[in-house]
Amino acid sequence: MSQTDTAETRTNRTESQSVSTTTGETVEETQAEWTTYEGGGETKLAVDDLDVHYGSDHALKGVSMDIPEESVTALIGPSGCGKSTFLRCLNRMNDRIRAASVDGTVTLDGENIYQDGVDLVELRKRVGMVFQSPNPFPKSIRENVSYGPRKHGDIETGLLARLTGRADPGREEALVEQSLERAALWEEVRDRLDDNALGLSGGQQQRLCIARCLAVDPDVILMDEPASALDPIATSKIEDLIEDLAEDYTVVVVTHSMQQAARVSDQTAVFLTGGELVEYDDTEKIFENPESQRVEDYISGKFG
Ligand SMILES: Nc1ncnc2c1ncn2[C@@H]1O[C@H](COP(=O)(O)OP(=O)(O)OP(=O)(O)O)[C@@H](O)[C@H]1O
Numbered sequence: 629m630s631q632t633d634t635a636e637t638r639t640n641r642t643e644s645q646s647v648s649t650t651t652g653e654t655v656e657e658t659q660a661e662w663t664t665y666e667g668g669g670e671t672k673l674a675v676d677d678l679d680v681h682y683g684s685d686h687a688l689k690g691v692s693m694d695i696p697e698e699s700v701t702a703l704i705g706p707s708g709c710g711k712s713t714f715l716r717c718l719n720r721m722n723d724r725i726r727a728a729s730v731d732g733t734v735t736l737d738g739e740n741i742y743q744d745g746v747d748l749v750e751l752r753k754r755v756g757m758v759f760q761s762p763n764p765f766p767k768s769i770r771e772n773v774s775y776g777p778r779k780h781g782d783i784e785t786g787l788l789a790r791l792t793g794r795a796d797p798g799r800e801e802a803l804v805e806q807s808l809e810r811a812a813l814w815e816e817v818r819d820r821l822d823d824n825a826l827g828l829s830g831g832q833q834q835r836l837c838i839a840r841c842l843a844v845d846p847d848v849i850l851m852d853e854p855a856s857a858l859d860p861i862a863t864s865k866i867e868d869l870i871e872d873l874a875e876d877y878t879v880v881v882v883t884h885s886m887q888q889a890a891r892v893s894d895q896t897a898v899f900l901t902g903g904e905l906v907e908y909d910d911t912e913k914i915f916e917n918p919e920s921q922r923v924e925d926y927i928s929g930k931f932g
């Protein structure tokens with residue numbers, strides 16, 4: 629099909645199938661090929677026909693998408709379209725919400741994370757999460773970072789470990805330094821590791837939460853609007869960090885900022901009202917030449 633045919637088909641479709649909704653958005657038939665994006669790298673997470681209900685509320689409808697490893701995938705769309713719901717499906721955080729029921733499959737390195745017998749602690753170690761508001765524990769900076777590895781038994785620092793000679797303070801120090809370094813926070817906190825983490829600025833707290841997530845050596849980092857509570861300078865540090873982390877990790881980030889999605893991500897998934905994934909492609913393609921009229925309207929600020 630030539631370029632002209634495609635444009636014509638789209639115009640016809642838009643004319644015949646578009647109806648304005650109360651949100652100012654147009655409804656159009658979604659096309660499966662708009663979401664069958666295949667990134668360059670290996671698929672880290674494969675989501676297939678995912679449906680989420682909260683009681684009778686159908687929050688996500690038949691979402692399928694492959695998330696490539698070692699890259700940044702941005703999830704965008706208006707409030708209530710299911711971005712956080714989708715993110716929480718990727719490490720089964722929705723299991724904690726009693727009203728939520730999840731159907732479909734999500735595979736991590738080819739293994740279905742929804743099959744019986746999956747170790748949820750291990751899963752959430754491999755697929756870590758950073759939330760919108762920084763949520764450090766009211767403990768020292770050091771303890772915040774070493775909390776996960778201690779919980780998982782990767783380092784032992786307690787009294788019993790000290791008495792039995794298993795404690796290895798050198799290993800803890802190295803892990804704390806490494807994780808803070810990787811989260812671009814080490815230089816700012818190296819002389820105050822025993823201070824309470826709540827004394828850090830919001831931006832530093834968020835980078836500490838990222839360090840805490842990195843300390844357990846995850847494969848995937850999920851971030852739900854990680855910079856929305858931060859000022860522009862702290863935001864730009866988080867954005868630089870996200871890009872940098874994608875060299876070693878698979879990052880999936882929800883954002884309300886189009887600029888942020890355009891700046892940091894390799895591919896972008898657009899969810900629209902009704903819990904549908906409407907389009908998923910290279911970030912450049914989504915922002916410069918989307919297939920869907922609704923996506924174009926959303927990106928150009930006509931609704932949402
Ligand atoms: N814990 C919950 N219990 C019941 N319904 C929920 C729950 N969490 C989300 N929902 C509903 O599911 C739908 C999707 O919500 P979700 O929080 O995933 O959207 P979102 O895209 O992240 O929105 P926002 O941009 O405002 O954060 C909404 O209709 C919401 O009301």
Ligand SMILES: [Mg+2]
Pocket residue numbers: 711712713852
């Ligand atoms: Mg949300």
